[in-house]
Amino acid sequence: MEIKDYIGTPTGAGIIHVERGSVSRFAHAIMDANPVYHDLRASEAAGFTAPPVPPTWTFSANFLGARPEDQPQDSTGEKGNPIVKIMQELMKGGGLMLHGEQEFHYHQPVQCDDVLYWQSKITDIYTKESKDALMTFIVTENVFSNADGAPVVTEIFNLIHRGK
Amino acid sequence: MSETIPKLQYDAISMGDEGPVVTLQLSRTDLVRYAGASGDFNPMHTDEVAAKEAGLPSVFGHGMFSMGLLGRALTDWAGVGNLKVYGVRFTRQTWPGETLSTKIVVTGKEETPDGKIIAAELTLLNQDGEVKLSGTARVLAT
Numbered sequence: 001m002e003i004k005d006y007i008g009t010p011t012g013a014g015i016i017h018v019e020r021g022s023v024s025r026f027a028h029a030i031m032d033a034n035p036v037y038h039d040l041r042a043s044e045a046a047g048f049t050a051p052p053v054p055p056t057w058t059f060s061a062n063f064l065g066a067r068p069e070d071q072p073q074d075s076t077g078e079k080g081n082p083i084v085k086i087m088q089e090l091m092k093g094g095g096l097m098l099h100g101e102q103e104f105h106y107h108q109p110v111q112c113d114d115v116l117y118w119q120s121k122i123t124d125i126y127t128k129e130s131k132d133a134l135m136t137f138i139v140t141e142n143v144f145s146n147a148d149g150a151p152v153v154t155e156i157f158n159l160i161h162r163g164k
Numbered sequence: 165m166s167e168t169i170p171k172l173q174y175d176a177i178s179m180g181d182e183g184p185v186v187t188l189q190l191s192r193t194d195l196v197r198y199a200g201a202s203g204d205f206n207p208m209h210t211d212e213v214a215a216k217e218a219g220l221p222s223v224f225g226h227g228m229f230s231m232g233l234l235g236r237a238l239t240d241w242a243g244v245g246n247l248k249v250y251g252v253r254f255t256r257q258t259w260p261g262e263t264l265s266t267k268i269v270v271t272g273k274e275e276t277p278d279g280k281i282i283a284a285e286l287t288l289l290n291q292d293g294e295v296k297l298s299g300t301a302r303v304l305a306t
Contacts, residue, residue, distance in 0.1 A: 022201075029201035030232030031188060036244050047169060052244050055235040059228055063203025099227045103251030156251070 003089060003136070004125050009082045011140055013075035016058075016065040016116040020051060023112055026064070027054050043111070050112040055104060058144055058153050061116065075119065082122065083138065083159070090136055090161040100137065101158035108152040116144045116152065123156075136161040171243030172305035174273065174280040183241035183268030183284065186233060190225060192260050198229040225258035230297045234288050237266035242303035248281065252299030263291040268301075280305045 027037035032054060035042035043051045057064075076082065087097055110116065120142035128135045142155040188194070192212070199210045204226055207214035215223045231252050238247060258264060265288070272283035282305050288297035 025201045029198045030236055032236040046244060054232065055239060055247050055250055056228060056232045060202040099254055101253045102231060105249050106247050109245045
């Protein structure tokens, strides 16, 4: 299988519970003491019905809010996350894996007590020649939706392999 | 459904206007705290011994920590809940002891069917002006 054949392949899916403790701790860790994240009174004054999440919170959501008992069936068909295989393939010749770019598109606010349904897939793989290395870019799109199926956040993750 | 009120006044914003500057002298404790709160325990960010064994001068900061810090400056400026798009390119590693500061510069204004949008260019720099992160954002104004 050529690496580019992985374009379109699902990389995972899951269900996230947005919990207050994780949101408050995450906000403190990015040096954000804004009471809107920590104190329900401030959240309500800002127009939310529960504390909202900081802009990059969803990137860690799978660690912060997944409950094993309600996860959906493995969207990769038990083949595992293809990114792991792609990385192994690329690293055979050495080099370095880097988080090159990260993008968030916000469709609706996310706040505590929300339940989010995410689904991710590889949307592009391309190469670029730089001065002294071949760079391979692997783009993954992760869409978080609410219970009605409406998207709330789309994440675009660009992983780079810098070959030798 | 929440209804937040955008913080920025569209008519009062001009090209070249700057957002608030958030400054942080990065410590190893900051990186350990971010590891714990985000779940990213890559030893290159938290384990000085492992980082040195890998040939690095010390641990270095998570890219997503830098993005979180810049995101905080963005929400301080535009108000939480008013971001539409936030994207960055990770250009350089951050190191403990560096003083990082955020920069937000207005580059565009646009009235769209989704509301009044302000576009901005973003950077995170160290004390010598070295760019660690560069990116763009689109935020809602009123």
